[in-house]
Amino acid sequence: MKIVVIGGGPGALYFAISAKVRDAGHDITVIERDPPGATYGWGVVYWDDLLDALYGNDAESARELRGASVLWQQQEVRLRGETAFYPGFGYSVGRAALLEILGRRAANLGVRIRYEENVDDLSGFRDADLIVAADGAGSRFRQQDEHFGTKLTNGSNPYIWLGTDRVFAKFLFDFRETPAGWVWCHAYPSSSGTSTFIVECQERTWNALGFGAMCRDDSTSVLEEIFSDVLKGRPLISESRGQPARWLRFTEVFNERWYHDNVVLLGDAAHTTHFTIGSGTRLAILDGIALAHSIFERADSLPHALDLYERRQRKPMYQTQAVARSSMAWYEHVDLYTDRDEVAFAAAMAARQGPLPPWCHQLHLLEQLAPVRAAHRCYETGRRFYLARRRGEPVRYSSFPGPRPSGAPAGTRPGARPRTGDLPAPEARSVAV
Ligand SMILES: Cc1cc2nc3c(=O)[nH]c(=O)nc-3n(C[C@H](O)[C@H](O)[C@H](O)COP(=O)(O)OP(=O)(O)OC[C@H]3O[C@@H](n4cnc5c(N)ncnc54)[C@H](O)[C@@H]3O)c2cc1C
Numbered sequence: 001m002k003i004v005v006i007g008g009g010p011g012a013l014y015f016a017i018s019a020k021v022r023d024a025g026h027d028i029t030v031i032e033r034d035p036p037g038a039t040y041g042w043g044v045v046y047w048d049d050l051l052d053a054l055y056g057n058d059a060e061s062a063r064e065l066r067g068a069s070v071l072w073q074q075q076e077v078r079l080r081g082e083t084a085f086y087p088g089f090g091y092s093v094g095r096a097a098l099l100e101i102l103g104r105r106a107a108n109l110g111v112r113i114r115y116e117e118n119v120d121d122l123s124g125f126r127d128a129d130l131i132v133a134a135d136g137a138g139s140r141f142r143q144q145d146e147h148f149g150t151k152l153t154n155g156s157n158p159y160i161w162l163g164t165d166r167v168f169a170k171f172l173f174d175f176r177e178t179p180a181g182w183v184w185c186h187a188y189p190s191s192s193g194t195s196t197f198i199v200e201c202q203e204r205t206w207n208a209l210g211f212g213a214m215c216r217d218d219s220t221s222v223l224e225e226i227f228s229d230v231l232k233g234r235p236l237i238s239e240s241r242g243q244p245a246r247w248l249r250f251t252e253v254f255n256e257r258w259y260h261d262n263v264v265l266l267g268d269a270a271h272t273t274h275f276t277i278g279s280g281t282r283l284a285i286l287d288g289i290a291l292a293h294s295i296f297e298r299a300d301s302l303p304h305a306l307d308l309y310e311r312r313q314r315k316p317m318y319q320t321q322a323v324a325r326s327s328m329a330w331y332e333h334v335d336l337y338t339d340r341d342e343v344a345f346a347a348a349m350a351a352r353q354g355p356l357p358p359w360c361h362q363l364h365l366l367e368q369l370a371p372v373r374a375a376h377r378c379y380e381t382g383r384r385f386y387l388a389r390r391r392g393e394p395v396r397y398s399s400f401p402g403p404r405p406s407g408a409p410a411g412t413r414p415g416a417r418p419r420t421g422d423l424p425a426p427e428a429r430s431v432a433v
Contacts, residue, residue: 008032011267011284012134018292043190139269149256166234181205273324
């Protein structure tokens with residue numbers, strides 16, 4: 001099948017990999033407007049469920065991705081300088097490293113990637129059997145076609161996605177009260193000696209602090225001052241993609257239909273979820289697997305394959321987007337909760353995606369005790385070890401006596417999950433970030 005993919009983000013590249021590992025005969029071209037290595041944003045977080053899916057789909061890129069990721073094992077919520085602890089661990093990888101790994105793997109599988117080419121219209125691709133619009137939240141091609149039934153809704157809080165070379169070991173939320181109102185950061189380790197530092201505040205605070213009228217460097221200097229102790233004097237890095245980061249407002253993208261004729265939406269072009277549930281990259285990658293698998297299963301009929309893809313991915317997205325909206329709304333009304341102490345505040349934050357059973361609150365109170373945190377961490381380490389072994393992650397063939405099963409990719413443990421159509425559902429996660 002001749003396939004053209006617009007956009008070279010994680011969703012596009014992972015779709016290309018997934019289609020090629022299922023059928024090497026596909027002729028796939030990915031077209032990206034930016035040069036290689038240039039991307040917006042910093043680290044993205046993910047969890048074991050994504051690693052399970054990646055190992056089951058393409059162990060080679062999964063191993064590289066895991067190798068480029070860092071693990072964080074605790075979340076701290078600070079309010080007025082007081083710390084509450086929140087259980088949770090996850091992985092984080094720099095967006096640039098992620099794209100580099102996926103781009104290299106796709107190229108090795110025979111995918112053509114054309115960088116620095118901005119696609120204006122689809123008229124040049126009339127000979128393509130399938131066009132995948134993976135061109136992000138502001139998808140030009142989705143906007144040109146009313147068949148998708150697109151609805152865009154803007155959030156109200158301004159945010160800015162920055163980096164820093166201050167390396168955080170944990171995931172930190174720090175809420176600062178300024179004379180203009182509350183300002184907070186979401187900070188977590190990324191990779192190669194950098195951390196991600198997202199700053200968010202309410203619109204009236206943003207206006208009162210004068211960010212709208214400031215040049216970008218001044219904005220960064222004011223934030224460095226507000227968070228000087230957290231940053232321990234290290235600077236914030238604004239530059240990514242060769243340009244300074246901008247203050248943005250989140251846009252929720254919703255589409256009633258995900259394909260029209262031979263054009264199909266994937267990743268942020270199809271749906272967005274607020275960054276406080278840390279899922280957009282994961283969902284784009286899962287879309288990529290689902291689309292490739294649907295094409296593989298219904299190789300006889302492209303319309304049926306696209307219909308299968310849409311049915312698999314679109315409905316579960318309603319719930320995920322609802323959870324993400326609740327999370328976004330919590331931050332938009334954060335000042336309703338800041339009169340509490342830090343432990344009660346962190347508990348409210350944990351429940352922002354929906355009600356939690358009462359035992360979760362008891363667990364949260366216990367988590368404030370150091371020995372409980374240590375025990376919890378031991379349990380999570382054991383669980384992670386089990387999951388890693390189950391998907392064949394840390395154990396090399398040299399550790400196993402006997403020959404490698406035929407057809408198994410190098411480094412995959414015997415009995416590891418095969419490549420499968422049993423995709424994890426794109427549901428929301430119940431985590432603090
Ligand atoms: C502050 C913030 C933090 C986030 N944190 C996380 C996180 O922790 N975990 C997580 O899973 N997700 C996170 N996300 C979400 C994640 O970044 C996106 O959901 C993800 O990048 C979507 O991937 P995509 O491939 O669909 O689109 P994108 O990554 O946006 O890629 C689209 C690509 O298309 C290219 N393009 C666009 N138009 C054209 C054109 N006309 N021609 C050629 N190329 C074009 C663009 O240059 C871009 O490279 C975060 C998002 C934000 C804003």
